[in-house]
Amino acid sequence: xxxxxxxxxxxxxxxxxxxxxxxxxxxxxxxxxxxxxxxxxxxxxxxxxxxxxxxxxxxxxxxxxxxxxxxxxxxxxxxxxxxxxxxxxxxxxxxxxxxxxxxxxxxxxxxxxxxxxxxxxxxxxxxxxxxxxxxxxxxxxxxxxxxxxxxxxxxxxxxxxxxxxxxxxxxxxxxxxxxxxxxxxxxxxxxxxxxxxxxxxxxxxxxxxxxxxxxxxxxxxxxxxxxxxxxxxxxxxxxxxxxxxxxxxxxxxxxxxxxxxxxxxxxxxxxxxxxxxxxxxxxxxxxxxxxxx
Numbered sequence: 001x002x003x004x005x006x007x008x009x010x011x012x013x014x015x016x017x018x019x020x021x022x023x024x025x026x027x028x029x030x031x032x033x034x035x036x037x038x039x040x041x042x043x044x045x046x047x048x049x050x051x052x053x054x055x056x057x058x059x060x061x062x063x064x065x066x067x068x069x070x071x072x073x074x075x076x077x078x079x080x081x082x083x084x085x086x087x088x089x090x091x092x093x094x095x096x097x098x099x100x101x102x103x104x105x106x107x108x109x110x111x112x113x114x115x116x117x118x119x120x121x122x123x124x125x126x127x128x129x130x131x132x133x134x135x136x137x138x139x140x141x142x143x144x145x146x147x148x149x150x151x152x153x154x155x156x157x158x159x160x161x162x163x164x165x166x167x168x169x170x171x172x173x174x175x176x177x178x179x180x181x182x183x184x185x186x187x188x189x190x191x192x193x194x195x196x197x198x199x200x201x202x203x204x205x206x207x208x209x210x211x212x213x214x215x216x217x218x219x220x221x222x223x224x225x226x227x228x229x230x231x232x233x234x235x236x237x238x239x240x241x242x243x244x245x246x247x248x249x250x251x252x253x254x255x256x257x258x259x260x261x262x263x264x265x266x267x268x269x270x271x272x273x274x275x276x277x278x279x280x281x282x283x284x285x286x287x288x289x290x291x292x293x
Contacts, residue, residue: 001235005227009239012223015215017246020085021254022215023076026208029201031190032076037182038198039213040068040175046218047176050169055162062158063170064177067221070151073182074144082141086257089247090129091137091145096237097123098153103160103233111234115277119234122241122273128266129244136257159225160233167225171217238277241270 001009026035053060079088097119103109111119137145162170183194201209227236245267251257 001231005230008223008227009236012220012227013239013242014246015220016240017089017243018250019212019216019220020079020089020247021251022208022211023079024085024251024255026205026212027076027080029205030197030209031186032080033073033182033186033190034194034197035076035209036069036072037179037186039072039209040177040217041179042210042213043172043175043217044179046172050166050172052173053162053165053170055165055170059158059162060170060174061177063155064174066151066158067155068171068174068217069178069181071148071155072178073185074148074151078137078141078144078148083137083145084257085251085255086244086248086263087129087136088141088145089251090126090244091142092149092152093126093241093243094146094149095152095156096240098150099156099233099237102153102157106157107160109232109234115234118273118275118277119238120273121276122238122270125266125269125271125273126241126244128262128269129248131262156228156233156237159228162225162229164229165225167229168218168222170225171221175217235277238274241274245270 023035030038075088075092079085083091100109100111100119104111159167186194224236248257248263
């Protein structure tokens with residue numbers, strides 16, 4: 001992966017890792033489904049300046065249903081009372097091996113032995129995080145987060161088959177999907193009076209919602225989609241395993257969710273696994289450069 005794309009990966013990981021703390025802060029004042037609808041509704045004015053991407057509408061709607069709505073409906077429900085921000089950032093990364101598995105099974109993508117070894121090492125680091133964070137999630141919360149990870153991985157498959165598109169426009173137009181269903185769902189299941197709740201939302205609550213929308217959707221997913229369109233899923237999605245490193249660190253600083261020594265060990269193991277996968281790609285680029293010269 002070229003240095004420019006590695007820089008984009010780092011930006012996405014920073015945005016998504018810190019995003020979980022902002023979610024937790026917003027959920028102190030908002031019910032989960034209302035929060036999902038609101039975070040995408042505030043993006044809709046961008047439709048006036050972004051043309052719909054030239055892809056079939058069913059694919060735009062699929063991205064909206066799977067990534068924008070499905071992933072975050074499950075995640076926010078878990079974060080409300082059943083999981084800490086740091087642990088949620090960890091468990092959601094089950095999407096990485098799921099995306100690779102589905103890409104191999106459905107699209108015939110190849111994965112090298114070195115990539116398998118590196119991914120296995122990174123998953124070991126993820127397991128270390130899970131052992132360290134035991135007791136910070138309920139059974140219901142675990143199930144909800146894993147459902148969110150499944151939605152994300154399925155959405156990644158849709159992105160993978162789109163090719164080169166304006167991913168910012170794609171995710172903004174996909175934001176048409178969540179608001180109305182989430183408004184109906186919050187009224188029916190959460191007993192919320194949406195407009196009364198929004199009128200009482202504090203400045204911190206509004207800033208948290210805006211940060212989540214800007215960092216996750218506008219910045220994060222637009223760059224993530226672009227990276228998936230340029231590289232095999234096996235090279236891109238493993239980097240998402242770094243999100244818990246940032247997520248646990250930020251939630252510890254802001255929310256007081258203090259990471260244990262095993263958390264940092266897990267971070268080191270994950271970094272080692274990612275480095276192993278990138279060594280292979282780097283050697284291939286060096287050989288290609290020599291033969292071309």
